[in-house]
Amino acid sequence: MSxxxxxxxxxxxxxxxxxxxxxxxxxxQATAGVVLGRIGPPPEIRFFTPQEEAGAAALLDQLxxxxxxxxxxxxxxxxxxxxxxxTDGWRYEDLPEDGEAWRKxxxxxxxxxxxxxxxxxxxxxxxxxxxxxxxxxxxGNSTWQGMRASRxxxxxxxxxxxxxxxxxxxxxxxxxxxxxxPRGYKNLGIDRRESFEVADASPGEDPLEAGPAALSQxxxxxx
Amino acid sequence: xxxxxxxxxxxxxxxxxxxGNHKLRERMRRFDDADEVDIAVVGCGAGGSxxxxxxxxAGWRAVGFDAGPFWDPEQxxxxxxxxxxxxxxxxxxxxxxxxxxxxxxxNSGRGVGGSMVHYAGYTPRFHPSDFRTFTADGVGADWPIExxxxxxxxxxxEEELPVAGDTWPWGDPHSYPHRPHPVSGNxxxxxxxxxxxxxxxxxxxxxxxxxxxxxxxxxxxRGFCLQGCKVNAKASPLITHVPDALAHGAEIRxxxxxTRIDFDEQTxxxxxxxxVQGGRERFQRARIVAIAGYSIETPRLLLNSxxxxxxxxxxxxxxQVGRYLMVxxxxxxxxxxxxxxxxxxxxPPEVSTxxxxxxxxxxxxxxxxxxxxVSPLPITWAEHVAAQGYWGADFRxxxxxxxxxxxxxxxxxxxxxxxxxxxxxxEKDRHGIPVARFSYSQCDNDRQLLEAAxxxxxxxLKAAGADEVITIKRYAHLVGGAxxxxxxxxxxxxxSCRTFAVPNLxxxxxxxxxxxxxxxxxxxIMAVAARAxxxxxx
Numbered sequence: 001m002s003x004x005x006x007x008x009x010x011x012x013x014x015x016x017x018x019x020x021x022x023x024x025x026x027x028x029q030a031t032a033g034v035v036l037g038r039i040g041p042p043p044e045i046r047f048f049t050p051q052e053e054a055g056a057a058a059l060l061d062q063l064x065x066x067x068x069x070x071x072x073x074x075x076x077x078x079x080x081x082x083x084x085x086x087t088d089g090w091r092y093e094d095l096p097e098d099g100e101a102w103r104k105x106x107x108x109x110x111x112x113x114x115x116x117x118x119x120x121x122x123x124x125x126x127x128x129x130x131x132x133x134x135x136x137x138x139x140g141n142s143t144w145q146g147m148r149a150s151r152x153x154x155x156x157x158x159x160x161x162x163x164x165x166x167x168x169x170x171x172x173x174x175x176x177x178x179x180x181x182p183r184g185y186k187n188l189g190i191d192r193r194e195s196f197e198v199a200d201a202s203p204g205e206d207p208l209e210a211g212p213a214a215l216s217q218x219x220x221x222x223x
Numbered sequence: 224x225x226x227x228x229x230x231x232x233x234x235x236x237x238x239x240x241x242x243g244n245h246k247l248r249e250r251m252r253r254f255d256d257a258d259e260v261d262i263a264v265v266g267c268g269a270g271g272s273x274x275x276x277x278x279x280x281a282g283w284r285a286v287g288f289d290a291g292p293f294w295d296p297e298q299x300x301x302x303x304x305x306x307x308x309x310x311x312x313x314x315x316x317x318x319x320x321x322x323x324x325x326x327x328x329x330n331s332g333r334g335v336g337g338s339m340v341h342y343a344g345y346t347p348r349f350h351p352s353d354f355r356t357f358t359a360d361g362v363g364a365d366w367p368i369e370x371x372x373x374x375x376x377x378x379x380x381e382e383e384l385p386v387a388g389d390t391w392p393w394g395d396p397h398s399y400p401h402r403p404h405p406v407s408g409n410x411x412x413x414x415x416x417x418x419x420x421x422x423x424x425x426x427x428x429x430x431x432x433x434x435x436x437x438x439x440x441x442x443x444x445r446g447f448c449l450q451g452c453k454v455n456a457k458a459s460p461l462i463t464h465v466p467d468a469l470a471h472g473a474e475i476r477x478x479x480x481x482t483r484i485d486f487d488e489q490t491x492x493x494x495x496x497x498x499v500q501g502g503r504e505r506f507q508r509a510r511i512v513a514i515a516g517y518s519i520e521t522p523r524l525l526l527n528s529x530x531x532x533x534x535x536x537x538x539x540x541x542x543q544v545g546r547y548l549m550v551x552x553x554x555x556x557x558x559x560x561x562x563x564x565x566x567x568x569x570x571p572p573e574v575s576t577x578x579x580x581x582x583x584x585x586x587x588x589x590x591x592x593x594x595x596x597v598s599p600l601p602i603t604w605a606e607h608v609a610a611q612g613y614w615g616a617d618f619r620x621x622x623x624x625x626x627x628x629x630x631x632x633x634x635x636x637x638x639x640x641x642x643x644x645x646x647x648x649x650e651k652d653r654h655g656i657p658v659a660r661f662s663y664s665q666c667d668n669d670r671q672l673l674e675a676a677x678x679x680x681x682x683x684l685k686a687a688g689a690d691e692v693i694t695i696k697r698y699a700h701l702v703g704g705a706x707x708x709x710x711x712x713x714x715x716x717x718x719s720c721r722t723f724a725v726p727n728l729x730x731x732x733x734x735x736x737x738x739x740x741x742x743x744x745x746x747x748i749m750a751v752a753a754r755a756x757x758x759x760x761x
Contacts, residue, residue: 010616011623028453030298034306065616089312089327093319093660130615137612157614161605165622166305174625176567176601179302181453182241184443185568188407193563200626203561206690 002172005068018198020168020178027179042076047083054122055106063160077163108145227382234437236466242297252472260284263509265481268337270732270752271515272460277756279473286474291334293477300451304602307450310341317648321664330701336461343572344457346430346746350394353740360589364737367709367718376750384458388427393577401433407569412629416687424576430458444569484528493728515732518701522645523659538724545645549739552635552673553699556680558689563626566598588671590636593741597632610695633676634741637669704734720755
């Protein structure tokens with residue numbers, strides 16, 4: 001079971017008792033070193049200013065639906081990448097390098113929040129934060145604060161998803177077994193599991209038929 | 224297979240089991256900068272390593288340069304997605320155009336072995352039709368060589384990797400040295416869906432040995448092919464060509480960034496390469512230089528190598544350098560099944576079809592696409608899901624369903640267009656060298672292929688029983704940018720990879736390809752390089 005709080009209606013609890021970390025004894029040293037490094041105290045914030053840190057944390061919590069402890073320390077992971085200039089090896093011509101792009105877009109997010117709700121993004125109630133983000137996503141290829149909205153959205157979600165799904169707790173939530181060397185897999189094929197894998201407790205839980213939250217997503221997409 | 228060992232002993236030079244041959248590296252021959260070596264090869268990926276191995280075998284004094292490390296798979300690679308970021312070229316680059324192409328992760332490499340360190344492992348041949356698309360269909364370009372010119376090199380490299388797969392019915396029908404691998408849930412669903420639609424699909428072709436090959440072990444189906452194969456089962460030049468090159472006296476100078484090709488105005492010849500190692504600027508003399516930096520860095524190096532003779536960049540007399548750069552449209556379509564697919568188990572490359580590869584006269588578009596299994600790990604899958612617009616609670620719920628999804632990917636033959644090219648940006652890297660700016664825009668034919676490929680993938684997944692399908696539009700692979708042609712007004716190199724402008728300068732990587740087919744390019748890049756090397760050695 002994942003350490004992360006996630007309601008059953010939001011996909012929580014699908015792999016009862018499953019833990020990738022319980023398999024750490026079967027990982028090679030190089031991999032264990034890298035993956036276990038994500039479990040201890042997160043790296044100190046080095047890149048973001050305090051104001052940027054607050055905005056980034058609120059933004060990343062929204063994007064990843066992290067609303068209670070314990071959390072994957074995504075803001076620290078993103079900050080580390082930016083401090084170390086660990087970019088993906090490209091930038092759009094109309095956006096600066098990733099580090100500068102994060103600063104610029106976080107400032108723009110606060111600016112938007114001030115305009116709409118008269119306070120910085122991080123100080124807004126979660127419902128207002130969500131509404132603002134949805135309005136940015138809905139702009140698609142149109143301009144938001146002088147930037148193409150889809151590219152800003154892509155920058156945020158790219159860093160968010162990479163940080164979150166690098167964490168063993170997130171793997172537990174989705175049934176992914178994590179590192180697989182030198183062990184490998186023996187039981188390939190449909191509905192076949194290794195001894196350490198756990199069956200999905202809600203196999204029919206097709207996300208599109210999942211209930212009110214999914215419907216609201218569809219509504220939003222149609223809006 | 225005994226024939227392979229006599230021409231390329233790499234698999235027998237590795238230790239039995241995982242890891243690299245440390246003794247081979249310790250005992251590696253080392254040349255002095257002042258020695259005029261026979262050849263300096265810039266880049267140790269698919270093209271560069273093949274050239275190095277072939278010419279070292281021919282007795283040449285050969286040095287290969289790579290900007291990245293000389294990998295030790297046991298220590299340097301991990302069975303983890305985010306932890307494999309260092310396998311890519313992460314130096315700054317600028318992307319532009321109507322359809323900018325993200326670089327880095329899936330289309331660049333850095334370090335000995337190049338991008339084949341983290342490619343999926345698919346190694347299909349090009350079809351004979353790929354070499355004359357202009358004559359046949361009025362699109363793309365004709366190569367100055369034919370399929371038959373490359374065929375013996377395809378066969379040789381397929382044995383050296385070695386490639387496993389079913390007998391191949393498409394293009395020039397052929398068989399593979401290793402039998403097909405067993406398939407996982409994802410491959411099983413592709414085969415089932417294709418069969419139900421009357422589409423022929425086959426297992427392979429993948430450069431993953433099926434059974435022991437030399438000292439290389441059998442695949443353990445751990446699914447982390449794209450993070451570098453720690454097992455030594457999946458082929459990359461690091462284990463298929465570099466060991467043999469070193470054993471025959473080649474040197475590999477890793478962590479050495481070549482910044483400029485030196486040119487002698489009097490003789491009109493290249494005299495060696497300027498490079499930076501550990502912060503120090505150095506110069507290696509060479510009788511011949513071969514550039515193999517792939518489609519972004521090769522044009523960048525030429526454009527940055529200016530002189531009185533070449534004010535606009537080396538070999539750029541007719542403004543051909545950097546042009547006709549291609550990417551394949553690579554939409555990924557996933558299907559949802561109530562059963563658990565667990566697509567992350569087993570190598571992502573399993574099953575493919577080339578039934579839609581050729582021009583279909585009944586369709587409004589030219590050329591075609593292939594369809595293959597791709598099995599994204601969580602971070603890549605999250606990108607696929609986020610591209611549907613999900614975020615927050617909806618995103619987490621969708622992701623929790625990961626085990627139930629199967630995923631196919633298409634490779635669409637986007638056409639080579641003059642305006643799709645590399646130029647130099649204002650921005651400079653930490654060595655003070657201008658970085659590449661890559662501008663890319665699709666044409667109508669490209670967009671039609673994307674649509675067609677998506678509908679075929681949806682059909683296959685639905686026929687296999689999927690109740691929902693979702694698609695993400697993305698790109699894969701790079702080729703072109705310094706293409707081969709019949710003359711200097713239409714390309715940068717001739718059919719033997721020799722530049723038109725400088726008689727002792729060669730380009731031996733994917734940037735010389737004039738078209739790309741719907742095939743993953745690694746095998747063809749190696750075959751083209753092997754052919755160029757053989758002609759050089761004569």
